[in-house]
Amino acid sequence: MTFDSPAWLFMLIPLPFLALLRVWSHVSTGKGGESLVSPRLRGELIVGAAQWLRWTVFSMNLLALAFLIIALARPEWGFVESETHSEGRxxxxxxxxxxxxxxxxxxxxxxxxxxxxxxxxxxxxxxxxxxxxxxxxxxxxxxxxxxxxxxxxxxxxxxxxxxxxxxxxxxxxxxxxxxxxxxxxxxxxxxxxxxxxxxxxxxxxxxxxxxxxxxxxxxxxxxxxxxxxxxxxxxxEPDSKGNPQPGVFVTDESGQAVRxxxxxxxxxxxxxxxxxxxxxxxxxxxxxxxxxxxxxxxxxxxxLEENISRRIPKERFMWPLSIAVFLWLLAFLLPASSRSLVRAFSGQTEALDVPPPLPVRAGKSIVAIIILTLPAGHFLSAVEVESTGYRALKRNDFDQAIANYQEELRQPETEEQARWMNLGLGAAAYKAGNFELAQESFGQVLASSGATPAEIGKAQYNIGNTLFRSGEVLLGWDRSKAEGIGGPPPIPDKNLRQQVREIWEKSVEHYEAAAEIDSSNPQTAKNIEAVKKHLEYLDQMDEQEKQQEEQEKEKEKEKKEEEEKEEEKEDEKEEEKEDQDQNDQNQDQQDQNQNQDPNQQNQDQDDKGEQEPQDQDGKGQDPQNQDQQDQNQDGKNDPQDQQNQDGKGQQ
Known part of the structure; x- marks a missing residue:
């Protein structure tokens, strides 16, 4: 089996990493959920208890993506015999x-x-x-x-x-x-x-x-x-942009208009x-x-024309494409049908008000970036000066072209030729990835006092390209991987983003300067828009980092408030405990006062009983006579009390 577009197969490389990332995400979020739920209720309350379903759907999506990539690579096996003949002049x-x-x-x-x-x-x-x-x-x-x-x-x-x-x-x-x-x-x-x-x-x-x-x-x-x-x-007479000027005509040495x-x-x-x-x-x-x-x-x-028998490979991309569509359809329908089957066979009812998934920390989120690529350069005919440097540039031998251009620039015949050579040197350096040399060479054209508007426009445009690519290299973005594989670029730190932002802003300035000179080039406006989108992406990363810092501060604030509340609760508990201890102490004191020694109380009463009562003359009386006398004086005794008293007297 062969592939008509095998470059697509490189897209299969990130798929194992996606699977590992899914496993890591599952393990990290699972630990966070289990720590919040009682072990006895964990199987009922944690979202995603039916992990087999999630893993099945994820596996189907991943396999569908793999088959789609294989279909894009256009697999071929088997041949068809075909007779063709060469045509064209x-x-x-x-x-x-x-x-x-x-x-x-x-x-x-x-x-x-x-x-x-x-x-x-x-x-x-x-x-x-x-x-x-x-x-x-x-x-x-x-x-x-x-x-x-x-x-x-x-x-x-x-x-x-x-x-x-x-x-x-x-x-x-x-x-x-x-x-x-x-x-x-x-x-x-x-x-x-x-x-x-x-x-x-x-x-x-x-x-x-x-x-x-x-x-x-x-x-x-x-x-x-x-x-x-x-x-x-x-x-x-054309203007600087090559457009005819109304009323201005080309003249000869005598000042007459040339016909x-x-x-x-x-x-x-x-x-x-x-x-x-x-x-x-x-x-x-x-x-x-x-x-x-x-x-x-x-x-x-x-x-010369003759029939040629050719074996044309049969394309089989429909097979992996059909499998991919089937898997995606199955992954879409499986969750709803599986929930019904689980409820039917296990007797469980569908849960209402299912809690949302546990939040994932911002540091674990993945941002997918579509790199907007700019063309390699808009190198116009000014760099196409016949020379050893240009011939090497046409052969894509960029290092040799740089060396040849530098040698030729040591003794240029005219200033105009030097500008052409600098444009060619900048083009070769750009292609070779030497952006510092490319920017320096294009800058030499701008510094030349005799540069024409067309040359200045080309130099400004190419400096814009060079600055943009310099920013990409500084960020570590691999353009070949971004275009061929589509993986997200690494997210740089804040200081690096600021440095790249300044470079890309200068790139926009050079593009705009080129657009003022030559507004007929549509690619200039597209490049300006593309660089501005990259700048917006840097702003989004700054905003995301700012939000993360604010979230961290908010979490610290909430944690501090919770600690203060805990301290207040502890203080209240201490005060309540002290009050309770005081109340218990007072109650014990009262109990002690009420529960004095009965012998002591009886002794006190006996001491009182031994005192002999005295009459008005100060003489002592018989206690029985004294009681009778008191009863007669009062005249208010209850009959029952009277009987009791009589009974006592009789006794």
Whole structure:
């Protein structure tokens, strides 16, 4: 079994760690819950008593995710025999971007009309490999041969008169570059389509003659398309952004406005010497796309075509995808059905007002971050100065490119060349991950007194990219892992966040400066938005840390209040105990007073009884006579008492 997109399989690496994290979370939260509940009631009250259900659902979700990743990797096993044949031709479109292409004898101007016609040609050749060359005094390969026609059209849209640093028109330059490109592609049949106004100011006609034999050897057909009219028009003077300025025109040394006219002679000679070449005029009655398609179609007659038997692997991604969907559906339905089965077989009733899960400390939460990635750089044609450094940069040999650029910068021919070299050095250093050198090199362009607005805009943009990536590296965020695996980046400490925040704020400032110079680049606004989202993420981390600190302070405050309340309760208990002891002591004293020695009381009464009563004369009387006398005096005795007294007397 093989995989068509095996890079997706790296997404399987975090899954075991997710399982371990789930186990750790279960163990830590379980201990917290058990400590709050009595062992006798633990099985009834703790939420999640049916742990088997939770683990089953978690396992199903994890397996479903694994099968989904396998499906994205597009597994293949088995083969299907298929017969195919090679098709397609190699075609390069060359566009003249000299200032004369701003002439308005074709509306809105020659360059815009040529770009629209070139895009139409690309759309009529859906099966062919197409490349793009921009030329003026020099030629640059803007896009290599590719079947990605959307990229070609996007490259055509970005062409302007400022993209080539050297002015003028050299018709031999695109021919020479096209021949080199076709040789590298080992193309036997190819076509070159040139859009130009034909004003060969660089004297390349003689050089083109020297290229005739080589073009015929490679079987290259040249379709020359003249852009403009023979009457011509004056050329508007472009501003710093390459846009024509109303009422301002290009003048010659005497101050007269320069009138540019279509010069078809050089273009006709160029197409005629290529054998089956064709010359056309843009804006005429002839369909450009129809003639071009017909001219290129003749290449198919001489191109080698043979049927090839191929074994095409069978894609089986539907199997793991179906399993993933089934597991997710089962994980969704299982909890509700299992609760009903448990109640049916165990006789338990469904609990109402189930308590919420125990809170998890903030330090244990996981924050999933989607890293917003910025493009590696918007390095425009200014860095594409033909040199040993640039050739190494094209080969993606960035260390060698840095060394070559540094060597070339020791003795630059002109200040303008030094700025181009610094832009190239910054691009190479950026690609190599040497952001300090990249920032220094782009800064040299800004420090140059003769830098053009276009160069300043490119330097500002690339400094913004460099600062942003510097912040990522400082945080330890691995962009390859963030884009390929999707894992969350590490959360830095507060001081590191502040340092990165300052770097990213400077990045936004440079992006905004670049946007003021060149507002036509949509990527600048996207990068500004992306960096601001990263800054918002840092703010969210600060807010989360602040909330955690406040929660800790609140917990300390509550703990202190509880301790004070406990102390107050202890004091109240001590006071109550003292009061109770005092009351017990008083009660004991009363009991002692009431329970005196009975013998002592009787002795006291006997002492009183032995005292002989005296009459008024002070003489003693018989006690019986005294009692009788008292009764007679009172006259109030109760009959029963009287009887008792009589009885006593009788006794």
């Amino acid at each position: 190699n075609v390069i479109i060359a566009l003249d971007t000299s200032r004369s292409m701003l002439a308005t004898d074709l509306q809105p101007d020659r360059l815009t009309r040529a770009k629209l016609a070139a895009e139409d040609i690309v759309r009529t050749l859906p099966e062919d490999r197409i490349g793009l060359i921009a030329f003026a005094g020099r030629a640059f390969l803007q896009a290599p041969l590719t079947v990605d026609h959307d990229a070609i059209i996007e490259s055509i849209d970005q062409l302007d008169t400022e993209i080539i640093p050297r002015g003028g028109t050299n018709l031999s330059a695109p021919v020479q570059m096209a021949l080199e490109t076709f040789e590298e592609a080992e193309s036997e049949e190819s076509a070159l389509i040139i859009f130009s106004d034909g004003e060969d100011l660089e004297g390349g006609g003689e050089i083109v003659q020297d290229l005739k034999d080589k073009a015929n050897e490679l079987g290259m057909v040249i379709v020359a398309i003249g852009v403009g009219t023979e009457t011509g028009s004056i050329i508007p 540019s006219r279509l010069d078809p002679a050089a273009l006709q000679k160029l197409s005629a010497e290529s054998g089956a070449g064709v010359y056309l005029t843009l804006g005429g009655s002839v369909s450009i796309t129809g003639v071009v398609e017909k001219s290129i179609a003749s290449l198919a007659a001489t191109r």
